[in-house]
Amino acid sequence: MSGRSVLMAYLIQHLLSESAQRYPHHEAARFKQQSMTYRQLDEITNRVAHALQHEGVRRGDRVGIYVHKSFASLVAIFGILKAGGVYVPLDPNAPAKRLAYITRNCDIRVVLSATNKLRDLDAMLEYETPVGVVMMTDQDAQAPAQLNGGVRVVPWYRIMAEPPTPPPDPGVIETDLAYILYTSGSTGVPKGVMISHRTIFTFINWCSDTFNITANDRLTSHAPLHFDLSTFDIFVAMQAGATVVLVPEQLSIFPVQLVRLLQDERITVTYLVPSVLSMMVNYGQLPKHDLSALRLVLFAGEVFPIKYLRQLVNMVPHPDYYNLYGPTETNVCTYYKVQPTDIAPDRTRPVPIGKACENMEVFAVKDDGTLVTEPGEEGELWVRGSCVAQGYWGDPEKTARSFVRNPYQPFFEETAYRTGDIVVLAEDRTNWIYIGRRDHMIKSRGYRIELGEIEAALYAHPHIKEAAVVAIPDDLIGNRLDAYIVPEDGYHLSADIVRAHCAQHLPRYMIPERIELLATLPKTSTGKTDRTGLKKMAMAAKGATP
Known part of the structure; x- marks a missing residue:
């Protein structure tokens, strides 16, 4: 075991090793009624680290994780970091x-995977990849010794034959990378966001202090590993010696089962995207469940329609609710605690994204390059501090466009991140109000329009369950507005009814030209509304190619 004191932790893997010293028999993780203690997780990940080093993994080497949410998720993360x-x-x-592209882009030569993904791995390997070794995270006597292209398979029993003691120190320091998360790029090519140990520690320490996470807490881990929400669930729990309850992926589409998990596992802290929370409001039968253990509900990733936030707080009033904001490139950089006045019955606008987290700074820059200083002024949000990522892997041009020299720091050279999000300073001069993405700002008939404002108006209709608006380029008017609506179950809505509702809340130029009713809105793998997919649908309906 590591002999470091808690105060000396500066690498992510230290969080597990130190909690294993302090709480060896405490549950580190639960999955489908099974549990793993901190000592067990620490020793298994030591074995994996030894095996990775024997396969040639050295400091800074990128290692892929190709598993569904399970104990293997944690084993893979900490095994790779320890190596x-x-x-x-x-x-x-x-x-x-897409996955083959990622392996080529950051030169992944070793992948940790599971038996139920071997067929998909074979399909990925049909494309050109640098992968040479697949290490299993479970035991299957039927697993082949090789995959496509002669890729060697290392069985789980061989990994478990490695010693449970810490592996040789690979010489990693806090400025080295901990992980790379690939997000969708505007050109359709994924971009890899590079996060160092120091960068994620800024977030972990802030979370632990702000939300008072202790060893008595039980946190859900709902987000997939490629979504930055997962870093809160796993790393903050590991730092505190808390228990992380891994949520099976399929529960996202069964809100009653998800609510039951919160009840049965006595969850105290949960961090979810608003789409999932909205489904819990609509279908989760919240009043029928005992969520008395729940003390903290965090949400992030997209705008939370106020009608569903209001219903959620009314159904489950005792926890504290926080809106967390931040792109993958900064993780969370602002936060806002929901107040009773924020859910007043007549409110239609979403809650603010709040103020900067401690040890971070955010500011907004107007189109003329000056800083936003007065309430009501609008600008693009910039972020500075150790929370800012190291850029995009292997793409200096994209990095240079978003990770820029901070012109408002006169004393030394400093990098700031341009979020591309438009905000307004609130009347209290403390909190920021999210207006929308710069690329969601469009012009139609000469008017500047924020698509989120139209969506907020749509959600104000009592029988609209989901809504999304996309802009379709139009030679005549600049952009045409298409709205996709999901009505409440059993309620009849028509395009004319929706259009009449919009006319009561929006100027004529903001009323969507085309309104389509759907059974549900498509979702991305991270649970957000799939706006790219909707735009493709809209373009297809127009008979054009996006």
Whole structure:
């Protein structure tokens, strides 16, 4: 075991090793009624680290994780980090061609995977990849010794034959990379966001202090590994010696089962995207469940329609609710605690994204390059501090566009991140109000329009359950507005009814030209509304190519 004191932790893997010293018999993780203690997790990940080093993994090497949410998720993360590697989550539900691109882009030569993903791995390996070794995270006597292209398979029993003691120190320091998360790029090519140990520690320490996470807490881990929400669930729990309850992926589409898990596992802290929380409001039968253990509900990733936040707080009033904001490139950089006045019955606008987290600074820059200083002024949000990522892997041009020299720091050279999000300073001069993405700002008939404002108006209709608006380029008017609506179950809505509702809340130029009713809105692998998919649908309806 590591002999470091708690105060000396500066690498992510230290969090597990130190909690294993302090709480060896405490539950580190639970999955489908099974549990693993901190000592067990620490020793298993030591074995994995030894095996990775024997396969040639050295400091800074990128190692893929290709598993569904399970104990293997934790084993892979900490095994890779202890070996000195950089973990790269591969979305287990993504197309093979996309995953092959990621392995080529950051030169992944070793992948940790599971038996139920071997067929998909074979499909991925049909494309050109640098992968030479697949290490199993479970035991299967039927697993082949090789995959496509002669890729060698290392069985689990061989990994478990490694010693449970810490592996040789790979020489990693806090400025080295801990992981790379691939997000969608505007050109359709994924971009890898590089996060160092120091960068994620800034977030972990802030979370632990702000939300008072202790060893008595039980946190859900709902987000997939390739989504930055997962770093709170796992790393903050490991630092505190708390228990992380891994949520099976399929529960996202069964809100009653998800609510039952919160009840049965006596969850105290949960961090979810608003789409999932909205489904719990609509279908989760919240009043029928005992959620008395729940003390903290965090949400992030997209705007939370106020109608569903209001219903959620009314159904489950005792926890504290926080809106967390931040792109993958900064993780969370602002936060806002929901107040009773924020859910007044007549409110239609979403809650603010709040103020900067401690040890971080955010500021907004107007189009003329000056700083936003007065309430009501609008600008693009910039972020500075150790929370800012190291850029995009292997793409200096994209990095240079978003990770820029901070012109408002006169004393030394400093990098700031341009979020591309438009905000307004609130009347209290403390909190920021999210207006929308710069790329969601469009012009139609000469008017500047924020698509989120139209969506907020749509959600104000009592019988609209989900809504999304996309802009379709139009030679005549600049952009045409298409709205996709999901009505409440059993309620009849028509395009004319929706259009009449919009006319009561929006100027004529903001009323969508085309309104389509759907049974549900498509979702991305991270649970957000799939706006790219909707735009493709809209373009297809127009008879054009996006």
